[in-house]
Amino acid sequence: MKTRDLFNRKTVLSFEVFPPKKTSSIDIVYNTLQELNGLSPDFISVTYGAGGNGSDSTISIAADIKNKYGVESVAHLPCINFTKENILDIIRNLETKGIENILALRGDLNPEVMPKNDFKHASDLIAFIKENGNFNIIGACYPEGHMDSGGIISDIQNLKIKVDAGTDQLISQLFFNNSYFYSFLERTKIAGINVPIQAGIMPVTNKKQIERMVTLCGVNLPEKFIKIMEKYEHNPIAMRDAGIAYAIDQIVDLIAQGIDGIHLYTMNNSYIAEKISNAISSLINIEKITA
Template sequence: MRTSEIFNNKTVLSLEIFPPRRTASIGIIYKTLEELQGLNPDFISVTYGAGGSETNTATLEIASAIKNNYGIESVAHLPCINLNKDEVLNMLEGFKQAGVENILALRGDVNPARVPKQDFRYASDLVSFIKENGDFNIIGACYPEGHSESPSLLDDIRHLKIKVDAGTDQLITQLFFDNSYFYSFRERASVAGINVAIEAGIMPVVNKRQIERMVALCGVKLPKKFVTMMERYENNPEAMRDAGIAYAVDQIVDLIAQGVDGIHLYTMNNPYIAKKIYAAISTLLVA
């Protein structure tokens, strides 16, 4: 099933997981999926390896299992910066054979130690290529606070419009901690004529190191309320975990009240946190 069709009926809840760094440990992810299955997510997305590594075979294996073994729609991430056209064609064939109908088309992060291939400079190039060579539902990434490489929010929206016009069927945002950025972004997208469903990406933060890494990677801004919480509980792991869950729940409740198309929860492969959040918001996820 194309995940873009689910938005016609309800507020969507989706989850994201990542393959283990070592393929020998892949069994761990299936224990995680068994616990997440009870949350009845509308779909689960699987990142491309860990930290940009070349474990794409694990991505395909897990995405196939989600769809065929667990009966949940799956999305496979596909970053293109280090792939050529033949490699992408082979991956598309693998997705097709596995019954995976949904692809999150990404440029991917630039690795200074690796020279990028030149077939796909932007995610929009990959989107066009997939549309020409397969019958897939294509999901794109978007950035409420603007992409870190974009000179302005206007320029960021202009490039997003190009990606949508190339054939992107729905969007998932990068994580954010201040909902006002999402609402401003949604308004900019609407003015630009971007009319596909936009899911809000939410990451519950459970320790200080995690948020420091996210800020370094993504450049997201931290509201005063969030910083105060982190400073108060950073030396109490259990309190920090519970406060992070509560903060994410507050974000989600507000987003649903404001008519968000869906919530995409970055689980970090932690079923406990995902289940706590689901318990708090499940009654809000109505048609």
């Protein structure tokens, strides 16, 4: 099933997991998947391994999500370090495994790896996949603007190029202030971007985690969130529970505003996903009213 069709009937709830590092057991992610499956997500996406390495594990896990657990899956696919021949091999493998949904990304630049020249932007990959397969393509979007863009206006213009290349739906980068997301939605409407857009939410459970996210993604932290970190940073249980409560508060507000869906960055933590999913289940499962 192509996940874009899910948005016709309800507010979509999806989860993201990542393959284990080479030093970790694969059982860890499968234990997480077993527990996430019990929460009845609309789909689960699988990142492209730690540091952008490992298509085999991504595809294998995504295939098991769909074929073993019966949940629709999405495979992440970065392109900056691949040739067209590499991408063709990967999408043929995805077809063989029955995976119909791809999250198409440029991928992070690695100073130790010389990027290939076949795909300089995610839009190049999206157009190539559309020409060579029958996939539902998901793109990434950035409510506060991509760190490499020349500003929010330029970022929206680039997003329009990505959508025009064949993107069927979008998932946002994490954010902690909903006003940024609402402003972003207004800009996409003005730009003529009409595909479903899910809000990416990451429950923060420790201070080191959020400091890393700020460095990597450049997200802004509201004063309310900073005070939570300062008060509970030395109490792991309190910090975890406060992070869950903050995420739930964000999600309730987003759903009340009628957004298309929530994409929860689980960090392979099924406990957090369960607490949030249970808290919002009655809101998510309300059928959309159609005219």
